Amino acid sequence: MNRGHIGVLPRAPRLEEDSYLEFMESVRNFNIRTLFPKIVPRTFEPQGEQSTEIRSWKRLMRSQQQQTWQKIQDGYAAERARYEAELDAAERARPNRLHYDPNFVVPRYATLDIHLQPGGYVGDSLAGYVFHHGTKVFYQGDNDQDELHRQVVDMVAAPADGRVVRVIDFGCSIGQCTTALKQRFPQAEVTGLDVGLPLLRYAHKRAVDLDVDVHFRHGLAEDTGLPSESFDVVLCYILFHEVPERLFPVILAEARRLLRPGGTLTVVDAPNDSNLPAPNRMWLKFDALHNCEPYSPAFVASDFRKLIEDAGLRITHVGPTPTFLHLTTAVKDVAGG
Numbered sequence: 001m002n003r004g005h006i007g008v009l010p011r012a013p014r015l016e017e018d019s020y021l022e023f024m025e026s027v028r029n030f031n032i033r034t035l036f037p038k039i040v041p042r043t044f045e046p047q048g049e050q051s052t053e054i055r056s057w058k059r060l061m062r063s064q065q066q067q068t069w070q071k072i073q074d075g076y077a078a079e080r081a082r083y084e085a086e087l088d089a090a091e092r093a094r095p096n097r098l099h100y101d102p103n104f105v106v107p108r109y110a111t112l113d114i115h116l117q118p119g120g121y122v123g124d125s126l127a128g129y130v131f132h133h134g135t136k137v138f139y140q141g142d143n144d145q146d147e148l149h150r151q152v153v154d155m156v157a158a159p160a161d162g163r164v165v166r167v168i169d170f171g172c173s174i175g176q177c178t179t180a181l182k183q184r185f186p187q188a189e190v191t192g193l194d195v196g197l198p199l200l201r202y203a204h205k206r207a208v209d210l211d212v213d214v215h216f217r218h219g220l221a222e223d224t225g226l227p228s229e230s231f232d233v234v235l236c237y238i239l240f241h242e243v244p245e246r247l248f249p250v251i252l253a254e255a256r257r258l259l260r261p262g263g264t265l266t267v268v269d270a271p272n273d274s275n276l277p278a279p280n281r282m283w284l285k286f287d288a289l290h291n292c293e294p295y296s297p298a299f300v301a302s303d304f305r306k307l308i309e310d311a312g313l314r315i316t317h318v319g320p321t322p323t324f325l326h327l328t329t330a331v332k333d334v335a336g337g
């Protein structure tokens with residue numbers, strides 16, 4: 001039985017999973033909002049990371065994450081055939097909106113169990129469903145109706161001449177920004193691109209359900225195969241901290257290639273700061289070592305402004321956002337473009 005949705009949020013296969021995930025959300029909330037401030041003073045001590053408090057906090061964070069994924073993944077796996085049929089039906093309903101090549105080979109760097117999700121973004125046919133519930137817990141209830149994605153899309157820099165014909169969302173996951181982009185730029189053709197096909201199949205089903213007309217394309221941000229100067233806007237929402245460092249300049253070069261002169265790039269991601277305060281440093285290290293975020297320290301330590309400029313884009317804004325993420329916008333100048 002399909003248990004329906006609450007707004008845009010699907011209900012889990014059974015009440016058991018919904019109830020368990022609600023508990024997991026409370027545990028995460030408690031770990032972050034109540035326990036973390038208590039361990040902050042320890043992070044300034046030379047041997048603080050060996051303290052019982054910090055070690056317990058790390059274990060609680062990791063166990064909460066593992067149990068969240070396990071519960072929801074098991075729930076969907078028990079009814080795999082039904083959910084796969086749902087994805088197939090969405091493809092049949094709008095056949096020209098999901099683009100993929102069955103022979104596409106996923107690069108090894110993209111096969112990790114990022115954030116401990118078993119199979120990561122590519123290894124489970126129902127990863128999109130699982131990701132949606134897991135990230136609901138991650139956002140601690142603040143994004144149940146895509147509120148944060150809409151906030152991100154409101155920050156996207158529009159070209160100065162106002163012309164927005166084509167928009168691309170690099171690393172779109174389940175398409176929450178992609179559909180919000182279409183709502184912000186209704187006249188534009190909007191495409192979400194991602195390396196994870198199971199995420200895209202779910203993104204497509206979701207867009208069909210929401211009746212938002214967008215495209216999804218299976219591919220690589222560093223090598224999209226799309227025509228040069230064919231986009232007005234490129235968005236990268238929390239993509240860069242999840243790719244290996246060697247790809248930072250390659251993805252930026254690809255974004256610049258795709259942009260027409262006057263087109264804009266918007267990046268929303270972790271702040272770039274090689275002198276993080278001790279509590280943030282501890283959390284970053286925890287994420288890298290215990291939460292399968294191995295690429296993020298290099299992104300945080302990078303001189304991302306310089307990388308953007310080296311790619312031939314002019315920075316128009318760098319600054320904080322209402323969350324801990326930072327916003328960087330840039331333009332491909334007309335002169336010399």
Ligand SMILES: C[S@@+](CC[C@H](N)C(=O)[O-])C[C@H]1O[C@@H](n2cnc3c(N)ncnc32)[C@H](O)[C@@H]1O
Nearest residue numbers: 121171172173177194195196220221237238239
């Ligand atoms: C943290 S998620 C991004 C979240 C997403 N932008 C959203 O709106 O919620 C990172 C995404 O980037 C994708 N990804 C990682 N490497 C990629 C690459 N080289 N090209 C395209 N997508 C990539 C992953 O599959 C994953 O869906």
